[in-house]
Amino acid sequence: MHNHDIILKPYFYKNLQLDLSLRTVTVTRYILPLREGGSLPALAEADDDFKYVLKFRGAGHGVKALISELIGGKIAQVLGFKMPELVFAYLSEDFGRSEGDEEIQDLLKNSSGLNLALHYLSGAITYDPVAVKTDATTASEIVWLDAFLTNIDRTFRNTNMLMWHQELWLIDNGASLYFHHSWDNWEKNAISPFVMIKDHVLLPEASELDAANEKFKTILTNDILREIVELIPEDWLQWNDTELSPAQIKEVYFQFLSRRLANSDNFLNEAKNARAKVI
Numbered sequence: 516m517h518n519h520d521i522i523l524k525p526y527f528y529k530n531l532q533l534d535l536s537l538r539t540v541t542v543t544r545y546i547l548p549l550r551e552g553g554s555l556p557a558l559a560e561a562d563d564d565f566k567y568v569l570k571f572r573g574a575g576h577g578v579k580a581l582i583s584e585l586i587g588g589k590i591a592q593v594l595g596f597k598m599p600e601l602v603f604a605y606l607s608e609d610f611g612r613s614e615g616d617e618e619i620q621d622l623l624k625n626s627s628g629l630n631l632a633l634h635y636l637s638g639a640i641t642y643d644p645v646a647v648k649t650d651a652t653t654a655s656e657i658v659w660l661d662a663f664l665t666n667i668d669r670t671f672r673n674t675n676m677l678m679w680h681q682e683l684w685l686i687d688n689g690a691s692l693y694f695h696h697s698w699d700n701w702e703k704n705a706i707s708p709f710v711m712i713k714d715h716v717l718l719p720e721a722s723e724l725d726a727a728n729e730k731f732k733t734i735l736t737n738d739i740l741r742e743i744v745e746l747i748p749e750d751w752l753q754w755n756d757t758e759l760s761p762a763q764i765k766e767v768y769f770q771f772l773s774r775r776l777a778n779s780d781n782f783l784n785e786a787k788n789a790r791a792k793v794i
Contacts, residue, residue, distance in 0.1 A: 535589055535742055539603040540632070542569065545611060548619060555622055558635060561604065567632035569604055570689065573625030578751040579696065580689040581631040586768065587664050587688025588633075589743045594660060594731055597684040603748070604632040629748050633686060642676035642683060644716050652727075653683065654720035659727040662712045662782040663775060664691040665704070670714045694771060698757055701767055705774040708785035718790050728783050737773055744769045 540561035549556045549568065559569040572578050588601045611623030649657075657676075661669050668690035669675045675687040694704035712718065721727075744765050752761035759767070775782075 535746065537601055537603050537746065539605060541605045542610060545623065559632070566635040567602065567604060568635055569630060569632045571622055571626040572628065572630050573622050582695070582747055582751060583691040584631055584689045585746060586743055587666065587691040589746065590664065590735070591660060591685050591688070593739055594656070594734060596660070597682055599634040599636055599684065599686060602632050604630045606630055629750055636677060636679045636684060639677040639679035639684065642674045642678055644671065644674065647678060649683065649717055649720050651720055651722045654717040655723040655727040656731070657685070657717050658712065658715050658721040658786055659724060659731060661715060662709050662786050663779065664688065665693055665709050666691040667693060667711045669716055671716050674716050701771050705771045706778040706781055709782045710785060712782065712786045713789040718786065719794055721786065721790055724783055724787055728779055732776065732779060735776055740772045741769055
């Protein structure tokens with residue numbers, strides 16, 4: 516079978532009673548930086564002998580990028596997408612002192628405590644929309660997910676998807692939920708149409724957006740959204756740019772997701788209109 520003949524089929528867990536909890540590992544070895552992203556993620560090894568792509572709290576957008584990754588990844592998991600396992604990754608204060616690169620040493624020093632990591636998929640390759648055709652159902656469901664999460668970073672320039680064992684895996688939700696970078700307008704952003712969906716790499720194939728919306732609104736419930744938000748470590752919610760307590764910040768995240776889901780027609784229609792202009 517030639518690469519361009521591969522047709523990806525939807526892949527959903529039959530049992531949605533998922534365990535949303537995360538394991539905590541301790542990082543034991545920094546292997547190398549992955550300089551594809553501006554946040555300098557790294558390949559690292561943990562005390563369970565597995566390798567992980569490590570996202571640092573001390574990087575550019577700090578803990579907010581980790582929160583986006585956590586919430587986005589867990590919602591994708593609930594909806595049945597292939598996602599590398601997410602784990603909390605503990606970095607000791609002494610870790611990285613022997614690192615020769617001064618920039619990396621500063622990053623490690625500023626990231627002591629809990630970080631976030633994704634299980635490393637050895638041998639995976641970046642998804643190429645020219646080489647691999649994605650079926651309409653899968654494309655529509657990924658577009659819906661990213662419109663819901665306001666993920667600005669799954670484009671032709673940077674697909675943030677991997678092919679592993681001929682299956683499509685989603686990675687890197689760190690650019691989701693960008694409302695939290697300008698916290699005061701979260702109510703307005705919760706019901707926004709999300710115009711950036713026009714740049715989504717799978718939008719041309721997403722001809723079943725209505726079906727995706729109907730399906731996912733029956734799966735995502737307020738109870739599930741609340742459980743996912745409660746996963747955010749309190750240590751990640753000590754912000755200097757707001758007077759809200761950690762509990763109040765969590766409530767904003769929950770309300771944002773709940774309201775966005777209830778008003779999904781706003782981003783659904785935006786995606787459908789944007790698709791009509793590109794096909």
